[in-house]
Amino acid sequence: MAWVVCSPPRSRRGSWRLRRDAHGAARSVDERLFLSGSGMCVVRELRGDGMGNSVLALPGLLYKEALPQSLRWVFACTGVGFVKLNGRSVLLWVLLFTAVAVAMLWGLNQRSQNEWRAEVFERAGLRSMQLADAMAGQVGAELALMDHTLLDVRETWLREPEAGQALAAQKLNFLPDGLVSHLSVVNAEGQVVYSSRNIDVGLDIKDRPHFAAVHSGSDHMVVGNPLQSSANGAWLIPVGRPLYRDGQFAGAIYLLISAERMGQRLGRLALDKKDIVVLLNFDGPVLARSVDNAAAMGQVAPKDRPFLQEGAAVSGTYRQNSLVDTVPRVFGWHRLAGNGILIVVGLAESSVLAPVVSSLNRSFWLTGLLSGVLLAGGLAVAWLLRREERTGQALRESARQLEDAQRMAKLGHWSLDLRTRDFIWSDEVYRIMGMQQGSDSSAYKDILKRVHPEDRAGFEEKFEQAIKSGVKMDVAHRVLLPDGGVKHVHALGIFELENGEPVRCQGTVQDITEVRSAQLALEAMNEELEARVAARTSELGALNNELEAFAYSVSHDLRTPLRSIHGFATLLEEEAETLSSEGRAHLRRIQDGARRMGLLITDLLTMAHQSRAVVHLQQVNLSELAQAVVVDIAREDPQRAVVWTIAPGMSAMADPVLMRVVLQNLLGNAWKYTSQTPQPKIVFERVGHTGGMVEFCVCDNGAGFDMAYVDQLFKPFKRLHAHHEFEGSGIGLASVQRLIQRHGGTVRAEGAVGQGAAFYFTVPLTSP
Numbered sequence: 218m219a220w221v222v223c224s225p226p227r228s229r230r231g232s233w234r235l236r237r238d239a240h241g242a243a244r245s246v247d248e249r250l251f252l253s254g255s256g257m258c259v260v261r262e263l264r265g266d267g268m269g270n271s272v273l274a275l276p277g278l279l280y281k282e283a284l285p286q287s288l289r290w291v292f293a294c295t296g297v298g299f300v301k302l303n304g305r306s307v308l309l310w311v312l313l314f315t316a317v318a319v320a321m322l323w324g325l326n327q328r329s330q331n332e333w334r335a336e337v338f339e340r341a342g343l344r345s346m347q348l349a350d351a352m353a354g355q356v357g358a359e360l361a362l363m364d365h366t367l368l369d370v371r372e373t374w375l376r377e378p379e380a381g382q383a384l385a386a387q388k389l390n391f392l393p394d395g396l397v398s399h400l401s402v403v404n405a406e407g408q409v410v411y412s413s414r415n416i417d418v419g420l421d422i423k424d425r426p427h428f429a430a431v432h433s434g435s436d437h438m439v440v441g442n443p444l445q446s447s448a449n450g451a452w453l454i455p456v457g458r459p460l461y462r463d464g465q466f467a468g469a470i471y472l473l474i475s476a477e478r479m480g481q482r483l484g485r486l487a488l489d490k491k492d493i494v495v496l497l498n499f500d501g502p503v504l505a506r507s508v509d510n511a512a513a514m515g516q517v518a519p520k521d522r523p524f525l526q527e528g529a530a531v532s533g534t535y536r537q538n539s540l541v542d543t544v545p546r547v548f549g550w551h552r553l554a555g556n557g558i559l560i561v562v563g564l565a566e567s568s569v570l571a572p573v574v575s576s577l578n579r580s581f582w583l584t585g586l587l588s589g590v591l592l593a594g595g596l597a598v599a600w601l602l603r604r605e606e607r608t609g610q611a612l613r614e615s616a617r618q619l620e621d622a623q624r625m626a627k628l629g630h631w632s633l634d635l636r637t638r639d640f641i642w643s644d645e646v647y648r649i650m651g652m653q654q655g656s657d658s659s660a661y662k663d664i665l666k667r668v669h670p671e672d673r674a675g676f677e678e679k680f681e682q683a684i685k686s687g688v689k690m691d692v693a694h695r696v697l698l699p700d701g702g703v704k705h706v707h708a709l710g711i712f713e714l715e716n717g718e719p720v721r722c723q724g725t726v727q728d729i730t731e732v733r734s735a736q737l738a739l740e741a742m743n744e745e746l747e748a749r750v751a752a753r754t755s756e757l758g759a760l761n762n763e764l765e766a767f768a769y770s771v772s773h774d775l776r777t778p779l780r781s782i783h784g785f786a787t788l789l790e791e792e793a794e795t796l797s798s799e800g801r802a803h804l805r806r807i808q809d810g811a812r813r814m815g816l817l818i819t820d821l822l823t824m825a826h827q828s829r830a831v832v833h834l835q836q837v838n839l840s841e842l843a844q845a846v847v848v849d850i851a852r853e854d855p856q857r858a859v860v861w862t863i864a865p866g867m868s869a870m871a872d873p874v875l876m877r878v879v880l881q882n883l884l885g886n887a888w889k890y891t892s893q894t895p896q897p898k899i900v901f902e903r904v905g906h907t908g909g910m911v912e913f914c915v916c917d918n919g920a921g922f923d924m925a926y927v928d929q930l931f932k933p934f935k936r937l938h939a940h941h942e943f944e945g946s947g948i949g950l951a952s953v954q955r956l957i958q959r960h961g962g963t964v965r966a967e968g969a970v971g972q973g974a975a976f977y978f979t980v981p982l983t984s985p
């Protein structure tokens with residue numbers, strides 16, 4: 218047996234030509250092969266009959282498949298020589314090559330991921346610094362507001378302490394809710410002489426660093442480190458300014474800020490539950506923290522932080538484990554001008570990397586996949602030997618699974634040759650059609666006969682239209698079974714084109730008999746439900762008519778005894794001289810009660826009528842309507858001086874009659890509840906619009922109300938003032954709410970005792 222080098226064949230079935238030496242003799246080499254050059258060659262094993270196996274050799278590697286164990290060689294071609302390798306060496310070389318390739322691949326992947334992470338962290342650092350800049354603006358504004366409060370209260374306190382206390386209470390109301398615990402004043406000896414909440418009065422704070430800073434420094438706002446209140450254990454941040462009297466230090470005035478509330482306000486900026494925002498004093502102590510604020514109190518930032526270095530910039534970034542929870546984060550910081558307060562925003566590395574985790578994972582799995590491909594290359598020969606067997610098994614299994622899936626889904630596949638009009642069906646189509654494979658005709662004209670007569674024309678029309686247009690066919694119809702039964706099927710088909718003409722149609726047919734039966738049952742149920750709804754609607758209309766008749770009947774029955782009570786009370790009033798003063802007082806109470814009862818009945822009937830009235834929307838000039846209502850209201854007491862402010866040009870889509878009732882109630886209430894105000898003011902204006910709705914406001918500076926009871930304002934018969942203070946039945950605002958809701962809008966109220974009230978309502982801006 219010999220090996221010879223052969224030149225490539227001239228064609229796929231061409232003969233092999235031996236490469237001859239310079240003397241023209243065939244050159245054979247026993248158990249070795251010399252390759253000259255680097256071109257592709259073919260090695261052929263010669264048997265006694267001149268026939269044999271052949272293998273293709275590529276530059277760099279020559280492998281002979283199916284050699285005897287003693288001659289299993291791999292020739293690593295190097296251009297002018299050869300290296301003979303045995304089977305074990307081949308395995309070692311493949312493993313070595315694979316290991317080197319995999320190592321390089323993983324190294325490149327790790328380097329790429331590190332560069333990617335570095336870029337993500339860099340962008341996160343810039344983002345955190347931008348967030349810190351934004352938060353710095355907000356914190357700076359709040360500190361400026363507090364400094365302004367301190368200056369105003371200090372100026373008044375130095376002139377008149379009692380007026381300063383009143384101003385302090387007023388100023389505290391305008392600060393963010395819950396942010397400032399209280400205001401305190403300290404004398405020159407360091408003793409607390411005033412607290413807006415009577416907390417720590419008499420406490421000696423002269424040894425506190427923040428008092429020493431106020432005492433020894435210039436006239437500027439000082440922000441101290443958090444202190445734990447002896448009253449309730451809360452952590453408070455002192456913010457103060459010195460008091461000077463005749464140029465001498467006379468004490469200090471402080472706002473005590475809740476560190477917990479400040480942390481909550483900082484937390485509004487956090488984008489992830491692990492992200493944090495920290496407020497630090499200029500030298501590193503933690504003032505507030507958006508997460509785990511209590512645990513952060515008393516903590517001081519390490520001196521190695523970049524913002525604590527000498528000559529540190531106004532802002533910057535760094536990566537570090539957090540001081541409190543040791544979570545690795547990307548930090549951005551910004552230093553406020555003047556007081557040096559630091560705002561530090563930390564974005565958790567886990568949340569920063571979250572958007573790219575999937576990409577990193579894909580890179581990891583891709584690297585793993587490529588590594589697997591390299592490893593699989595070493596087993597390629599064995600895989601090639603078994604490929605055909607495995608492929609055959611896979612195809613058979615796939616065909617079985619497809620058949621099972623079609624049987625379970627009652628879905629069959631078909632193909633129609635448009636030139637011969639013959640069908641090719643899958644087994645499931647035969648089962649759906651109730652036909653026997655091989656015994657029944659599958660020609661188009663015979664299949665068309667199985668379409669239900671009522672659906673046949675429509676089916677044929679849609680099929681021919683689909684052929685002409687070349688679009689997908691989609692039709693549901695009924696088919697007749699050989700046993701006389703009927704099935705509902707859904708057929709889909711797409712067309713194959715040759716030279717622009719459809720030549721074949723392939724598609725599916727699915728048995729939808731059960732679905733169609735359920736659909737028909739559902740339609741019957743819907744019809745029955747609609748009939749029931751119509752009957753219930755009719756019954757409800759009859760009940761509403763009966764309720765209306767009952768309301769008027771009750772009204773008449775109640776008014777008759779009320780008239781009698783009021784009439785006899787009037788007769789008694791004519792003989793009032795014979796009654797005692799207590800009797801006359803009782804008589805007046807009877808008359809007042811009868812009058813209020815009459816008004817209440819009238820209001821109830823009016824509200825019931827308005828609730829049933831049909832809303833006719835049209836464009837209404839609310840400014841003109843309000844002016845007319847004001848004229849009517851002012852006639853009740855022409856001597857009252859009220860400053861009315863009605864914005865011009867206000868309009869909306871509303872029912873003019875019902876909207877007049879709304880304005881009568883709202884403006885009438887404003888008129889009534891400002892009757893005890895020295896300089897009453899009532900304003901009706903537009904405040905904005907959104908989502909097709911426009912919002913208006915009626916506000917006054919009258920008696921106002923406690924916001925704790927705002928939920929009771931719009932409930933019938935609920936009143937927040939006694940009858941002897943302001944008359945009323947408690948029906949007006951309930952009517953307003955119902956009428957606004959019938960317009961598709963909402964109504965809400967805001968107010969404070971002694972400071973007036975504001976009622977906001979929305980109605981459509983344009984016709985829906």
